[in-house]
Amino acid sequence: MPATIGYTRPLMALTMLLALAACNTTDIASVEEPAAVPMTGQTNDPAPGFENVKLGSEEDFILNVGRRIYFTQDSATLDSVARVTLDNQANWLNSNPNWLLKLQGFADDSGSVAQMETLSQKRADAAMGYLASKGVDARRMWAKGYGKDREVRDCEDRSCKVQNRRVVSNLRTQRDAL
């Protein structure tokens, strides 16, 4: 493990350069994620940052709460499963008041590009409204719809489509320029 830590910093710097150089649409994960570190090592090694997960950390949020909620086709309604995840998120955010939250909506349904933008914004707004109703200060949150951009997977299979109809709750330490 110490050997990996030694590599991490130079690798991160390198990755950021690469990420800037290769700014294209296939780079879908980058909008949801901090810049991706090219992964070395082996399957089943702890993922970077997850070696020893601390309560209240972003890793804790990802592993023990979950960032994603999903929607059915053409819908921005929060179903019972989505509400449970949002309840868990609200509890966590209320116990960890220093984190801000950016809600990113996505859509990959039937309709024009503009309709998808509207739908994805509605989804993100619905999630934010629900969190606010559970006591999360609305001033800590902001929501943005990305329409059909940044699909998790670009294919016509149902298993792809369901991944794209989502809202991702991203922890932030400061506001970004949307």
Next chain:
Amino acid sequence: MVLTRRTIVLGGLALLGAGALQKQAAAAAASYFDGTAIDNGVTFRATNFARIDRKWHRQVVKYFSSEPIGTVVVDTRHHFLYLIMENKTAIRYGVGVGREGFKWFGRATIDRKSLWPRWTPPPEMRKRHPELPEFVEGGSAKNPLGPRAMYLLRDGVDTGYRFHGTLEPGSIGKDASSGCIRMFNEDAIDLYQRCPIGTAVQVLPHIADQAGNAAQVSEATPVE
């Protein structure tokens, strides 16, 4: 029948021994649980994770095989279930899988999910265990599906297999169920939240990256 003193003493010892063993076994099994938790109005015994090998705990790991994001991959040989995430990572859960002879492989889709599902033992299982009831109500402390079931279908047809919870946390990491993939109850609840209807599933003898650790291919027949 004439009992000699010797047989009586031996028999007594045997009885004492059996009693002690039973007690020990009960204590060991009990310690797999610690307190209770409430889910959707049902109180259930919480898993005592301090007692469970860290290997089987839910964790985020590196994952280099090629399955796309959002796919659930089960490595039956190594008793892991992976939910593939971005950036070559996955959430890994420890699972219990089918006993030798019940193993199955293939692709499927999570097409139905339920909370505290009723359990209907399949007919072949009732043939082997005639003492089993026709069904066990959801939420019952005797229902082996636990708090969640995710039903695996192939082309719209039920494969008969599910991801579900367990009454026996000690069986996670082992081959000990009839083809189903069992998880800690807390993990079944967690996975349920993360898998929308339509999620792709692959049940494999082992993931590609673990081929080196799985020199022997399982004898089990694929469900094709």
